[in-house]
Amino acid sequence: MDRASRFCRRTFLGDAWRTVAWGAAGVVTLGLAGMLRHVVGRTIDIPLPADLLERAGRQDGVQVDGIFVRWSGDTPTAFSLRCTHLGCRTRPDPASGGFACPCHGSRFDREGAVIRGPAEAPLARVPVRLEGARWIATVEADHG
Amino acid sequence: MGERPADGHRFGALSLGFLAVTVLSGVALVPMYRPEDALASVEAIHGAIPGAWLIRAVHAFAALGFLLSTVIHLAQVVVRGDVGRVPAGIWWRSTLLLPIAVAGMLTGFLLRGDAEAIAAMAVGRGVLGSVPWIGEGLATLLLGPPGAGLGPVALHHAGTLTVLPWLLSFEHGRRAWPDLRSLVTALLASIAIAGIVPVAPGPAEGAAGRLLGPWYLLGLQGMLLDLPVVTAWIVPAAAVLGVGMLAHVRGRARTAVMAGLGGVAVAWVGWTVRLLVAGAG
Numbered sequence: 001m002d003r004a005s006r007f008c009r010r011t012f013l014g015d016a017w018r019t020v021a022w023g024a025a026g027v028v029t030l031g032l033a034g035m036l037r038h039v040v041g042r043t044i045d046i047p048l049p050a051d052l053l054e055r056a057g058r059q060d061g062v063q064v065d066g067i068f069v070r071w072s073g074d075t076p077t078a079f080s081l082r083c084t085h086l087g088c089r090t091r092p093d094p095a096s097g098g099f100a101c102p103c104h105g106s107r108f109d110r111e112g113a114v115i116r117g118p119a120e121a122p123l124a125r126v127p128v129r130l131e132g133a134r135w136i137a138t139v140e141a142d143h144g
Numbered sequence: 145m146g147e148r149p150a151d152g153h154r155f156g157a158l159s160l161g162f163l164a165v166t167v168l169s170g171v172a173l174v175p176m177y178r179p180e181d182a183l184a185s186v187e188a189i190h191g192a193i194p195g196a197w198l199i200r201a202v203h204a205f206a207a208l209g210f211l212l213s214t215v216i217h218l219a220q221v222v223v224r225g226d227v228g229r230v231p232a233g234i235w236w237r238s239t240l241l242l243p244i245a246v247a248g249m250l251t252g253f254l255l256r257g258d259a260e261a262i263a264a265m266a267v268g269r270g271v272l273g274s275v276p277w278i279g280e281g282l283a284t285l286l287l288g289p290p291g292a293g294l295g296p297v298a299l300h301h302a303g304t305l306t307v308l309p310w311l312l313s314f315e316h317g318r319r320a321w322p323d324l325r326s327l328v329t330a331l332l333a334s335i336a337i338a339g340i341v342p343v344a345p346g347p348a349e350g351a352a353g354r355l356l357g358p359w360y361l362l363g364l365q366g367m368l369l370d371l372p373v374v375t376a377w378i379v380p381a382a383a384v385l386g387v388g389m390l391a392h393v394r395g396r397a398r399t400a401v402m403a404g405l406g407g408v409a410v411a412w413v414g415w416t417v418r419l420l421v422a423g424a425g
C-alpha cells in the first residue's frame with residue numbers, strides 16, 4: 001500500500017511537472033504570437049480612385065476593398081464593411097441603403113447602426129482625408 | 145507493413161490508414177496549390193489540371209474518414225469499458241486527436257479561399273480572439289496576423305496538423321505506418337466517395353443569402369445566432385474535456401459525462417437545423 005501510494009505520488013508529480021512545462025511552453029508561444037500581432041502593421045491606407053468617388057455620388061455609395069464610400073455634402077464618408085459581431089464582410093442592401101451580414105444575420109442601417117443582432121456595435125467609420133488631389137481611407141489591417 | 149491489428153482495434157488501424165491517405169494525397173496537391181492565389185489554384189485543380197480534382201476529393205474524404213474512424217474507435221473503447229486499461233495520459237492525448245482532426249479539416253476548408261472560406265476565417269479569428277487573455281495570441285498563432293493571407297494556415301495544415309496526429313497515433317497504436325488492409329480500405333473508400341460527392345470551391349463573392357461554414361461546424365454557426373461568442377469555444381472545449389474525463393470517472397459520474405456529451409451532440413444538430421431554417425441573412 002505504502003509503495004503503491006509512493007508510486008502514485010511519483011507518477012502524479014511527474015505528470016504535474018510535465019503539464020506545467022507544457023503549459024509554460026504554450027504560454028510563451030502564445031505570448032510571442034500575440035506580440036507579432038503588434039509588430040505587423042495595424043492600419044492600411046487605401047487610395048480612393050476618383051472615378052469610384054464619382055460613381056459613389058451617382059449610385060448612393062460604392063464598395064472598395066472592404067469599405068463602403070458614400071458622399072455626404074462635398075466630403076466622402078466611409079464605413080468598414082467588417083461586421084462587428086465576428087468580422088464577416090457585410091453586404092450593402094440597395095433597397096434599404098443599409099447593410100446585412102451573411103454569416104449570422106446581423107443588420108445595420110444606412111448610418112451603420114445595428115438594427116438586428118447578434119452584432120452589438122455599429123459598423124466602424126473609416127477616416128478619409130484629402131492628400132493633394134486624392135482621397136485616402138485609413139483602415140484596420142483586418143477591416144474586412 | 146507490420147502485423148495485422150487485433151479485431152478490437154480495427155477502427156484504430158483504419159484511422160491510421162485514412163491518415164496515411166490524407167497525407168499522401170496532400171503531398172500530391174502541394175505543387176498545385178498557391179496560398180497567395182488560393183481560389184484560382186483550387187479552381188485550376190478542379191479544371192485545368194487533369195485528374196487533380198480526384199486527388200483533392202480523396203484528400204478531403206480521407207480526412208473525414210480519419211475523423212470518423214477515430215471517433216468510432218474511441219467510442220468502442222468507451223462502450224467496451226476499456227478506458228480504464230488505457231493509461232490516462234495516452235487517453236487524454238488520443239482525445240486530442242478529435243480537435244486536431246477537425247482543425248485539419250477546417251484549415252483545409254479555409255484554404256479554398258472562396259467567399260465561404262474567407263467568412264469562416266473571419267469567424268474563426270473572432271471566436272479564438274474571444275478566449276480571455278490568450279485569445280489574440282492564439283488567433284495569431286493559428287491563423288497568422290490579420291492581413292497575412294493564407295500562408296500561416298497552409299503551413300499549419302501541411303505541417304502542424306500532419307505531424308501532431310501522426311505522433312499521437314504512433315504513441316497510441318505503437319505503429320507509424322498502417323497495415324496493408326487498412327491502407328487499401330481507406331484508399332478505396334476515399335476514392336469511392338470522391339467519385340460521388342463533389343468538393344469544388346464556391347464563388348469568390350458569395351451569392352445572395354447566408355454564407356455557410358463547413359457542414360460539421362454548422363451547429364457552431366447556428367449557436368452563434370443566439371448565444372454569446374464565447375460559447376463557440378466553451379462548448380467544443382467542454383466536449384473534448386468530457387471525453388478526456390472518461391478516463392477518470394466511473395459509475396454515475398461516467399453516466400453523467402456521457403449524458404452531457406449526448407446533450408451537446410443533440411444541441412449541435414438542433415443548432416444546425418436552426419441555422420438552415422433561419423435561411424438568408
Ligand code: FES
Binds near residue numbers: 084086101103104118
Ligand atoms: S459575423 Fe456578422 S453576424 Fe456574425
